[in-house]
Amino acid sequence: MTRRHQQIADDLRSAIADGRYPVGSALPSDAELAAAYDASRGTVRQAVSALLAEGMIGSRQGARRTVLTTTPSQSFTELRSFAQWAASGGHAAGGLVLESAWEAAGGDTAARLQVPTGARVFRVLRVRTLDGDPVLLERAVYAGWIGSAVERLPPDCVSVTRRLNEDTGLVFTHGEHHIDALAAGTLEARHLELRRGSPLLRVRRTTTAQDGRPVETSDDRYRPGSVAFTVRNSLQANSLTRTEG
Amino acid sequence: MTRRHQQIADDLRSAIADGRYPVGSALPSDAELAAAYDASRGTVRQAVSALLAEGMIGSRQGARRTVLTTTPSQSFTELRSFAQWAASGGHAAGGLVLESAWEAAGGDTAARLQVPTGARVFRVLRVRTLDGDPVLLERAVYAGWIGSAVERLPPDCVSVTRRLNEDTGLVFTHGEHHIDALAAGTLEARHLELRRGSPLLRVRRTTTAQDGRPVETSDDRYRPGSVAFTVRNSLQANSLTRTEG
DNA sequence: AACTCGAACTTGTCTGTACAGGCTACCGTC
DNA sequence: GACGGTAGCCTGTACAGACAAGTTCGAGTT
Incomplete structure (x- = not known):
């Protein structure tokens, strides 16, 4: 039994990866998503906040959330x-x-x-x-x-x-x-x-x-050229730190 | 007017940095924190989830949250x-x-x-x-x-x-x-x-x-030796990706 | 035509409640 | 003394409602 909020998050992630929500487009509002998935707004927000932390979407108070990138982070x-x-x-x-x-x-x-x-x-x-x-x-x-x-x-x-x-x-x-x-x-x-x-x-x-x-x-x-690392971060969730060498 | 959950998160962060909760020790439970800060459990959980995303604390269902590191990420x-x-x-x-x-x-x-x-x-x-x-x-x-x-x-x-x-x-x-x-x-x-x-x-x-x-x-x-980068991540919040060079 | 104002919408924040499921410590039994 | 089970605690999940604060867009005014 997978969790409800995780189901929704996975569904949104794949919808974004599929191009149903292209980069730059707006996501449905909390209320619309809650109705579509038949869940409460709290649960929807929990799902959305996961994508927010991954840097896949951007969000400001009052405006609809926008898609920032289609490639999800690795687990x-x-x-x-x-x-x-x-x-x-x-x-x-x-x-x-x-x-x-x-x-x-x-x-x-x-x-x-x-x-x-x-x-x-x-x-x-x-x-x-x-x-x-x-x-x-x-x-x-x-x-x-x-x-x-x-x-x-x-x-x-x-x-x-x-x-x-x-x-x-x-x-x-x-x-x-x-x-x-x-x-x-x-x-x-x-x-x-x-x-x-x-x-x-x-x-x-x-x-x-x-x-x-x-x-x-x-x-x-x-070995250079073989592997690189990518960090995606945001105001809400920042895990990258610059340190003295 | 700073947000309630942010106040609590900041307070917890500095409490950890001060050594009031040393590495490896357990944090108070949701209920205790809610009582201490006179806030609802939801608000406390919002604060705690910020520290979780930063990798400062670890959490498993049923057990109390433990402090993982005392050095907070940079903003x-x-x-x-x-x-x-x-x-x-x-x-x-x-x-x-x-x-x-x-x-x-x-x-x-x-x-x-x-x-x-x-x-x-x-x-x-x-x-x-x-x-x-x-x-x-x-x-x-x-x-x-x-x-x-x-x-x-x-x-x-x-x-x-x-x-x-x-x-x-x-x-x-x-x-x-x-x-x-x-x-x-x-x-x-x-x-x-x-x-x-x-x-x-x-x-x-x-x-x-x-x-x-x-x-x-x-x-x-x-220039090597001058600056390095540190990424802290967890099962809950992962922003680091390994990519082909 | 440009500007202002406001209503409707959307996200952020906060509270309260309830239950499920994992963990721990204690207690009684063997 | 070792073992097993259970009660109580704690976190995770989910729902419902309410207000605050920011955005957007259109109607009305200048």
């Missing part, structure tokens, strides 16, 4: 999982673990995972490929309580996220992504098949489980 | 305006227009600004400095209806956003940011004081006014 799951993202774009994802080991968490890592310095954590160095081409070198560190589940995964496991969810019921619910650029070192040059000094896109991320415990922190280095 | 205005961002971090921002001209919009630019190909647009090449050091080369293109206001600004105008707001009442409400990495060319090398081929962080963004009309589209190239 969080799709973002978190390299494999699921690739699959949704019709590409084949691959992965290979180059190194993995238990070790004591250093200061930075410990802080990001919210564990004491020196706590046992599981470190993994992984190459990710898209249609056979290496595009991403991933240095991930998993918290101790999930590390052994990661250790049991096959080294060429395509979707780590999916397997962890199947094996342990783990669901990622929050993430923080820190994005900057840097030059490729020897290691990146070798595994991503480019020259030392080439520009790389670096994403340092920390992912958190339902209960707020950090699960994983990672330093991902992308 | 959208602060993100949009380089000068206001710098000021909030205690730095001095500067800017200098190197070139500017009216020209006909090319295909890409026209599409991003949602104007016909060949429409008159105003292009500006600007260097931005932080505490005197050049950190950002900005290639911005403004839509025709706002271009003349931009043209009237002094070339060393520090906060373009603020001046446009004062002069024309313009408010930026939505933005789309596309982030990747690339190597510095001759122009970037000269103005950002680095070598050709050095890695740069590129942010291509399009900003939209209240009524949904695109105002500005820009290609910003940041």
Whole structure:
């Protein structure tokens, strides 16, 4: 049983994607939508506010809401999982673990995972490929309580996220992504098949489980031209922050 | 007269920032907050959902909400305006227009600004400095209806956003940011004081006014190490998208 | 023809109520 | 002491009504 407001939101999203409401056009009013879906205005507003937060529509008091873009954001799951993202774009994802080991968490890592310095954590160095081409070198560190589940995964496991969810019921619910650029070192040059000094896109991320415990922190280095990130935001919902390097 | 739900949200934000609710601790329940602020549960939930969307707190049905992080996101205005961002971090921002001209919009630019190909647009090449050091080369293109206001600004105008707001009442409400990495060319090398081929962080963004009309589209190239971007997201609110390069 | 004013409409805000479904802590049993 | 079940709490969802504040458009006036 899907929720009423979610049904309405999904329906509006696909209506916009289909072009029934082109970019720049006005959406029906709360009252019209409530009548059309036979729901209360509160429920309709809950659905609409989801699209608002995604930046798909704009809204000002008094004026009808207008469509801003037809391409919806990916779901969080799709973002978190390299494999699921690739699959949704019709590409084949691959992965290979180059190194993995238990070790004591250093200061930075410990802080990001919210564990004491020196706590046992599981470190993994992984190459990710898209249609056979290496595009991403991933240095991930998993918290101790999930590390052994990661250790049991096959080294060429395509979707780590999916397997962890199947094996342990783990669901990622929050993430923080820190994005900057840097030059490729020897290691990146070798595994991503480019020259030392080439520009790389670096994403340092920390992912958190339902209960707020950090699960994983990672330093991902992308080959330029292969992958980019898009953030859509608004006055109402802003998740992007500029920080000092 | 600020809104009730916004007051409550602000109060909760500062309570979290102050450490009254440390990371990992539980927030009071809807009922308790409603009693404390003398508001209905609906209003409290509206306030709490703002923090939820910002990723400051986590929530699951049945369990109390927990604090995920104490550092709030910047407001959208602060993100949009380089000068206001710098000021909030205690730095001095500067800017200098190197070139500017009216020209006909090319295909890409026209599409991003949602104007016909060949429409008159105003292009500006600007260097931005932080505490005197050049950190950002900005290639911005403004839509025709706002271009003349931009043209009237002094070339060393520090906060373009603020001046446009004062002069024309313009408010930026939505933005789309596309982030990747690339190597510095001759122009970037000269103005950002680095070598050709050095890695740069590129942010291509399009900003939209209240009524949904695109105002500005820009290609910003940041010197690495000076500025980074952070995105915080969750199952409930996700604005980050991974795209093909 | 240009301008002003107002009525109708639309979104934003707030309250109150009700029920469903997940979570926790306590209590009694084995 | 370990285990299981349940009552009470808490969040999610949904509905109905009311007013505030901003927008739009047309009628009437200048």
